[in-house]
Amino acid sequence: MPLPHDLCARVQNAFRARHHKIAVDHTTQNLGILSILLRTGFISNVTRGTIESPSPTDFLRVGEAQRRIWAELKYRDDRPILSDMELISRPSRRIFMDIGELRRICSGRRAQTIKPLGMGEIAVVRTKSKEHEWLEAREALQLNLDGEVICRAR
Amino acid sequence: MRAKQMHRLARANASSVFRRPPTHSRVFLCRPSTSSLRQLSTDPSNSSLPNELPESQLQDVEAIEEEESNHAFPDVMKPDPLHDDLLAMEFPPTKRTPHANRVVIRSVYEQHVNQMLETGRPEKSENGAEEDDADEDGEVSPLAHLPLSRAALDKLYKFQLISRRVTQQTGKGKIHRQYALVVVGNGDGLVGYGEGKDEELPRASDKAFAAAVRNMDSVERFEKRTVWTDMETKLGSTHIILRPRPVGFGLRCNPNVHQVLKAAGIKDASAKVWGSRNPLNVIKALFRVLQAGNAPLAMGDGFGGKAKKLDKGSGLRNKSAVERDRGRKLLDLRTY
Numbered sequence: 278m279p280l281p282h283d284l285c286a287r288v289q290n291a292f293r294a295r296h297h298k299i300a301v302d303h304t305t306q307n308l309g310i311l312s313i314l315l316r317t318g319f320i321s322n323v324t325r326g327t328i329e330s331p332s333p334t335d336f337l338r339v340g341e342a343q344r345r346i347w348a349e350l351k352y353r354d355d356r357p358i359l360s361d362m363e364l365i366s367r368p369s370r371r372i373f374m375d376i377g378e379l380r381r382i383c384s385g386r387r388a389q390t391i392k393p394l395g396m397g398e399i400a401v402v403r404t405k406s407k408e409h410e411w412l413e414a415r416e417a418l419q420l421n422l423d424g425e426v427i428c429r430a431r
Numbered sequence: 432m433r434a435k436q437m438h439r440l441a442r443a444n445a446s447s448v449f450r451r452p453p454t455h456s457r458v459f460l461c462r463p464s465t466s467s468l469r470q471l472s473t474d475p476s477n478s479s480l481p482n483e484l485p486e487s488q489l490q491d492v493e494a495i496e497e498e499e500s501n502h503a504f505p506d507v508m509k510p511d512p513l514h515d516d517l518l519a520m521e522f523p524p525t526k527r528t529p530h531a532n533r534v535v536i537r538s539v540y541e542q543h544v545n546q547m548l549e550t551g552r553p554e555k556s557e558n559g560a561e562e563d564d565a566d567e568d569g570e571v572s573p574l575a576h577l578p579l580s581r582a583a584l585d586k587l588y589k590f591q592l593i594s595r596r597v598t599q600q601t602g603k604g605k606i607h608r609q610y611a612l613v614v615v616g617n618g619d620g621l622v623g624y625g626e627g628k629d630e631e632l633p634r635a636s637d638k639a640f641a642a643a644v645r646n647m648d649s650v651e652r653f654e655k656r657t658v659w660t661d662m663e664t665k666l667g668s669t670h671i672i673l674r675p676r677p678v679g680f681g682l683r684c685n686p687n688v689h690q691v692l693k694a695a696g697i698k699d700a701s702a703k704v705w706g707s708r709n710p711l712n713v714i715k716a717l718f719r720v721l722q723a724g725n726a727p728l729a730m731g732d733g734f735g736g737k738a739k740k741l742d743k744g745s746g747l748r749n750k751s752a753v754e755r756d757r758g759r760k761l762l763d764l765r766t767y
Contacts, residue, residue: 317757318756318757318758318759319757351756353755353756354756356745358756358757360745385675392661395660395661396659396660396750396761397660397748397757
């Protein structure tokens with residue numbers, strides 16, 4: 278599975294280059310993280326598609342290698358909505374947090390050398406639950422689930 | 432003297448329209464007559480309206496209406512002696528000025544015009560003579576033409592953060608001047624800094640104060656007492672981070688940062704300056720992180736010019752701005 282760093286870099290660079298839409302590999306990881314970005318309002322649309330275009334019907338006809346997920350980016354007042362998206366848990370150093378530590382970073386205190394989330398900042402948490410695998414940090418708190426803190430976006 | 436001769440010629444030829452302003456000018460009331468209002472509103476015969484006036488007031492209204500009908504609205508098709516006077520002076524082409532010129536003065540008052548033509552300078556108005564702002568040396572005080580009144584200026588919080596002697600080396604020697612940097616704020620969300628230079632420090636400080644008042648800009652605050660989120664920036668070698676803190680915490684930070692935040696009306700914050708603590712760079716970095724968001728278009732896309740270093744950053748945005756951007760409410764997670 279490709280690293281989440283690939284998605285973070287693509288989304289951040291696309292915002293800085295003022296792109297309208299981006300296409301990323303079709304994986305459950307990318308789908309999960311992009312859904313969180315959609316729920317929190319960083320992107321406006323998530324669609325399945327192919328390399329050519331964000332068309333759900335074409336998605337069904339092509340093979341696995343040509344399938345993509347398209348995300349439509351948001352801008353306002355001549356500024357991108359998302360300015361930075363970076364990894365927290367890296368392959369060289371994985372970061373797993375329990376509920377207490379998640380609560381600390383959500384409420385402005387440091388946990389485990391990870392800086393707290395600022396106003397408007399989100400963190401993506403990957404949990405062991407089958408139903409709710411990819412959650413935003415505050416959603417994980419509400420559902421009382423802990424796991425690996427993958428990345429942060431603001 | 433040619434202009435004056437031309438002026439007389441013009442009058443003689445009656446090619447200009449010029450009249451003395453009338454001694455008794457008619458004053459027209461600004462508000463419309465109540466009778467015209469009545470026509471636009473509901474039929475007055477339906478007297479079951481709640482805003483129908485009592486009898487005593489009705490008589491006053493009638494008196495006003497009678498008076499107003501005598502002062503009819505001005506007929507704008509006819510020239511008005513007060514507003515439509517003009518003096519037109521024709522200058523035919525000469526050897527030196529080969530084009531015909533025409534000067535039209537609309538706010539005409541004959542004595543002023545004659546004086547202007549003689550002395551070449553506009554005459555000061557006799558009524559309500561303005562204060563002579565220039566002092567003996569002919570210099571204007573820097574506090575003279577600021578957009579705030581003296582009372583408002585006195586209420587501002589000002590603090591001189593930097594004062595030093597600066598030197599200009601010329602071929603004939605060194606020219607020393609005093610430099611001052613003053614931060615000014617109203618203690619309630621407006622703050623700005625200004626620099627001034629002069630031979631004497633008090634005058635340099637005044638110039639800096641005037642510049643600071645002109646540079647004041649707004650700062651977003653959470654609960655009118657602290658910043659919204661952790662913010663950091665780097666300007667040259669000066670790295671500064673600013674953090675929000677709870678009520679009653681106070682300002683625990685670098686002394687220059689302290690004065691700027693105090694002037695801005697931020698009461699609780701914690702800040703750390705790493706690297707260079709040069710006061711000028713600390714102040715500039717702090718203003719960039721507090722106020723950069725007020726000019727988001729200075730991004731250096733090539734449209735509108737290059738980006739300016741001191742405009743960098745998305746600046747302080749409050750919660751409602753972020754919510755409007757995302758189209759979502761931000762969750763408030765207090766654990767205490």
